[in-house]
Amino acid sequence: MAEAKFIANDKLTAWLDELSATMRVLAPARQGDAVVFAPYVAGQNVELGQEATAPPKSAVFPASEDLLRYDYRKNPEDLGQVDVELFPTITPEPTLVFGSRPCGARGFLIFDRVYDGAKYKDPYYLARREATVFATIACLQTENACFCHSVGSAPGDATGSDLLLTPLDDGYAVEAVSKKGEALLGSSLLAAGKKKAAQAKKLREQALKDMGEPQDFGPAKDKLLALFDDMGFWEDVSAKCISCGACTYLCPTCYCFNITDENAGLTGRRVRSWDNCMSFQFTLEASGHNPRPTKAHRLKNRVGHKFSYYPALHEGIIACCGCGRCIKSCPVSVDIREIVTKAMAHEPPAVEEAAK
Amino acid sequence: MTILTQLKEQITAQLPKLDMVIGWERGYDALHATPLFMRSVEDVERLQIGPLAVHNTATYLTGLKNKKVGLVVKGCDSRAVIQLQQEGLINRENVVVFGFPCDGVVDLTKLRHHIGDIGRVKEVKASSSELQLTLDGQEQQVTLADVLADKCTRCRFPNALVHDHFAGAPREAHAASDDYADVQAFESQPLEARFEHWKQEMSRCIRCYACRNACPMCVCRDHCVAQSRDPHWVTQEDAVREKWLFQVIHAMHLAGRCVECGECQRACPVDIPILALKRKLNKEIKEVFNHDAGVDPNAIPPLLSFQVEEENINERGW
Ligand code: SF4
Ligand code: SF4
Ligand code: SF4
Ligand code: SF4
Ligand code: SF4
Numbered sequence: 001m002a003e004a005k006f007i008a009n010d011k012l013t014a015w016l017d018e019l020s021a022t023m024r025v026l027a028p029a030r031q032g033d034a035v036v037f038a039p040y041v042a043g044q045n046v047e048l049g050q051e052a053t054a055p056p057k058s059a060v061f062p063a064s065e066d067l068l069r070y071d072y073r074k075n076p077e078d079l080g081q082v083d084v085e086l087f088p089t090i091t092p093e094p095t096l097v098f099g100s101r102p103c104g105a106r107g108f109l110i111f112d113r114v115y116d117g118a119k120y121k122d123p124y125y126l127a128r129r130e131a132t133v134f135a136t137i138a139c140l141q142t143e144n145a146c147f148c149h150s151v152g153s154a155p156g157d158a159t160g161s162d163l164l165l166t167p168l169d170d171g172y173a174v175e176a177v178s179k180k181g182e183a184l185l186g187s188s189l190l191a192a193g194k195k196k197a198a199q200a201k202k203l204r205e206q207a208l209k210d211m212g213e214p215q216d217f218g219p220a221k222d223k224l225l226a227l228f229d230d231m232g233f234w235e236d237v238s239a240k241c242i243s244c245g246a247c248t249y250l251c252p253t254c255y256c257f258n259i260t261d262e263n264a265g266l267t268g269r270r271v272r273s274w275d276n277c278m279s280f281q282f283t284l285e286a287s288g289h290n291p292r293p294t295k296a297h298r299l300k301n302r303v304g305h306k307f308s309y310y311p312a313l314h315e316g317i318i319a320c321c322g323c324g325r326c327i328k329s330c331p332v333s334v335d336i337r338e339i340v341t342k343a344m345a346h347e348p349p350a351v352e353e354a355a356k
Numbered sequence: 357m358t359i360l361t362q363l364k365e366q367i368t369a370q371l372p373k374l375d376m377v378i379g380w381e382r383g384y385d386a387l388h389a390t391p392l393f394m395r396s397v398e399d400v401e402r403l404q405i406g407p408l409a410v411h412n413t414a415t416y417l418t419g420l421k422n423k424k425v426g427l428v429v430k431g432c433d434s435r436a437v438i439q440l441q442q443e444g445l446i447n448r449e450n451v452v453v454f455g456f457p458c459d460g461v462v463d464l465t466k467l468r469h470h471i472g473d474i475g476r477v478k479e480v481k482a483s484s485s486e487l488q489l490t491l492d493g494q495e496q497q498v499t500l501a502d503v504l505a506d507k508c509t510r511c512r513f514p515n516a517l518v519h520d521h522f523a524g525a526p527r528e529a530h531a532a533s534d535d536y537a538d539v540q541a542f543e544s545q546p547l548e549a550r551f552e553h554w555k556q557e558m559s560r561c562i563r564c565y566a567c568r569n570a571c572p573m574c575v576c577r578d579h580c581v582a583q584s585r586d587p588h589w590v591t592q593e594d595a596v597r598e599k600w601l602f603q604v605i606h607a608m609h610l611a612g613r614c615v616e617c618g619e620c621q622r623a624c625p626v627d628i629p630i631l632a633l634k635r636k637l638n639k640e641i642k643e644v645f646n647h648d649a650g651v652d653p654n655a656i657p658p659l660l661s662f663q664v665e666e667e668n669i670n671e672r673g674w
Contacts, residue, residue, distance in 0.1 A: 031556075031559075031560050032557060032626070033465045034626040036560050049473075050472075050473050051475070053626055054560075054625075054626065063563070064592055064594040064595075141476060141492070142476075143473070144384065144385035144475055144477070144478075145384060145385070145475065239393040240416075242415060242416075242570055242623075243569055243577075244566035244569035244570065244623065245563075245565060246564040246566040246625045248564075249562045249625075250564075260592045262591045262593065271591070271592050271593060273593070276564070280583075281583050327384055328388075328475060329625035331411075331566050331569075331619075331623035332390055332391050332411055332570075333388045335383070335390075337384075338384070
């Protein structure tokens with residue numbers, strides 16, 4: 001990889017201006033009291049000091065996107081016959097996601113196994129993923145809800161990123177992690193930064209130490225499965241959940257979608273939009289039957305998917321990057337760590353009992 | 357005896373007759389309380405009240421229809437109980453209400469303005485006038501009055517308006533009246549500015565519907581018009597138009613029913629100030645029908661009743 005670089009604080013805006021001249025740059029911006037990824041406009045302030053409220057998920061996986069447009073055409077010869085013409089719409093824009101945290105960028109590694117797997121390739125996802133570069137900022141101070149170190153990551157984790165920036169007093173150490181990232185280091189605003197990189201590494205290691213002992217969620221895979229039919233357990237841990245969808249929509253690793261046809265007269269669009277397993281409609285079948293009729297079933301799905309079913313299919317990899325958004329943005333502070341820990345500690349009733 | 361001890365005694369005494377009692381306990385960190393479902397005496401030990409116990413416990417009531425439920429309520433929570441009772445949405449006999457005098461709750465968004473990142477607060481000590489926080493190894497004092505939720509600074513009903521048990525002595529109201537000054541100030545802006553404000557605010561809405569599900573009066577829940585698939589009233593697009601449409605529907609459905617507990621706004625993960633919409637409609641309802649939601653169990657919400665001639669509407673005189 002290229003030699004490490006350094007960008008001084010007072011040159012950061014100029015660098016972003018430069019970068020945004022050639023591609024769409026999404027950077028955390030303060031909107032009201034939230035921090036969200038928004039298209040960077042030259043000269044604007046970026047909010048790099050705190051983890052964004054919403055992750056950069058929509059950069060690659062938009063909240064809603066047109067899969068195709070369609071027009072119905074009546075055959076003038078035979079008015080009973082209607083033809084449909086389809087217009088596929090894959091229009092990825094070269095995009096730089098600037099200033100996400102390691103967890104936000106790493107979320108797409110979970111997506112990749114699903115949308116870029118051996119069996120299925122999702123062309124919409126692939127096109128966007130290919131066109132997107134991540135310049136990530138290492139976390140030197142973590143929040144109470146953070147637990148990236150318990151799911152195989154770290155506050156300075158560069159996997160999934162193309163560039164890793166580490167905050168220093170006077171600027172950022174900038175290190176390339178991939179070829180894509182290396183290509184962004186040509187700017188004359190960047191100074192050489194070999195020494196800075198060494199300093200940055202120390203800071204990142206300290207940040208990991210500050211997080212304390214990680215928790216081992218490995219055993220959750222089998223424990224959660226064993227609890228599948230124990231609805232008492234799930235009703236208990238979901239009692240306070242209000243079954244909104246904040247946790248899933250803010251999650252960098254939640255990838256479920258819904259497809260609807262949005263018609264207007266004789267034209268329409270087939271739209272793919274985020275779905276959310278905390279919603280009643282998630283698995284509502286056309287017959288009216290719903291295999292996940294209560295919030296307890298739905299929370300079981302969310303926790304089970306991340307800590308059991310996904311790891312079972314994907315070499316033990318947990319489908320959670322430990323960003324803590326589902327915890328700190330939950331209106332009632334449901335804590336996924338607590339649920340998984342409870343599940344791991346849960347002792348099934350003695351065999352004689354169960355046999356009765 | 358402290359109010360908390362008294363509450364715990366009252367709850368412990370009633371618990372055998374109830375499926376559960378809902379209150380609050382410490383959440384994942386010192387700053388976040390979380391709803392507590394008490395089923396055993398050990399659970400009661402974990403009960404906490406105070407300025408961090410923000411959640412409206414009445415939100416759970418309609419989801420627990422066939423259970424005997426005890427609720428620990430602040431004044432505003434009790435208004436939701438009354439409103440649900442007015443509308444026949446709960447059976448009051450199945451609900452046991454534990455009230456206490458409420459000193460107000462903290463708005464974490466406001467606290468963020470004072471101390472910056474609230475995600476790293478390690479310890480919190482609350483007195484009746486200030487919060488003492490430990491953040492990044494340093495102690496910080498914040499005056500409670502500076503970070504109280506707006507609803508509390510204008511609160512007329514800090515003591516549960518309906519209760520079967522009450523701990524402590526009722527306190528004086530925080531304010532004598534609510535003149536909707538905030539709504540009036542907003543209304544004094546030009547129409548374009550107001551529309552621009554909402555377009556901007558709604559643009560970051562993630563359509564999670566936390567605002568709806570946190571609302572004690574939103575009872576359609578799984579059958580909400582915003583998500584119904586057949587008919588498909590609202591598209592699945594991530595567009596301001598759809599998000600705004602939902603907020604307007606929510607506000608309209610809450611006109612004269614909204615008890616202004618502020619849960620919709622508090623629950624919003626991206627801090628959209630949507631309580632203003634509900635306040636606007638309540639202001640109109642107040643002017644036209646002189647009605648306050650959730651105050652009198654025997655009142656009928658104006659939009660749920662019909663009178664040939666309304667007192668404040670000159671229907672025949674035009
Ligand atoms: S866990 Fe929290 S954020 Fe998720 S659905 Fe339940 S209440 Fe909403
Ligand atoms: S489950 Fe929660 S902590 Fe894990 S990635 Fe999703 S939002 Fe973050
Ligand atoms: S509005 Fe009144 S009752 Fe409700 S939390 Fe504030 S002070 Fe307490
Ligand atoms: S609309 Fe908001 S303020 Fe009104 S009752 Fe519902 S949650 Fe409370
Ligand atoms: S809670 Fe906020 S983000 Fe979620 S749907 Fe309501 S307004 Fe939108």
